Amino acid sequence: MLAAEEVLSLKLSIPMLKLVAVVPFKGQSASWSMVEQQRYAYILSKADDVVHLSEDYFNGCYFKRNDYMLSHSGSVIAYFDGKPKGGTAYTCRKAREKRMPVVNVY
Numbered sequence: 001m002l003a004a005e006e007v008l009s010l011k012l013s014i015p016m017l018k019l020v021a022v023v024p025f026k027g028q029s030a031s032w033s034m035v036e037q038q039r040y041a042y043i044l045s046k047a048d049d050v051v052h053l054s055e056d057y058f059n060g061c062y063f064k065r066n067d068y069m070l071s072h073s074g075s076v077i078a079y080f081d082g083k084p085k086g087g088t089a090y091t092c093r094k095a096r097e098k099r100m101p102v103v104n105v106y
Helices: 002-010 034-046 061-071 087-097
Strands: 020-023 049-052 076-078 102-104
Touching: 002 034, 020 034, 020 061, 061 087, 076 087, 087 102
Parallel strands: 020 049, 076 102
Antiparallel strands: none
């Protein structure tokens, strides 16, 4: 959500910039706090496009979302703490395997 908020902020000075939200499953935010749900809903309402990959949660849906983003991107900007496990590690590793530029702003 930090990255999405940054894109929305940058759109004020770079109007051709687009925010595409790739959502792994509908209802993703249902278990989040009300504040986070409201923040998320606002971001989705301001996105240029929202892609829902599945109606329901399934094991591996977040990796599928990350793979979708990689297949529709030319580079990666990540906030990656270097821990070898998790979705960000997976995505950065896959991007490097595809020889995509990865910029880490951690």
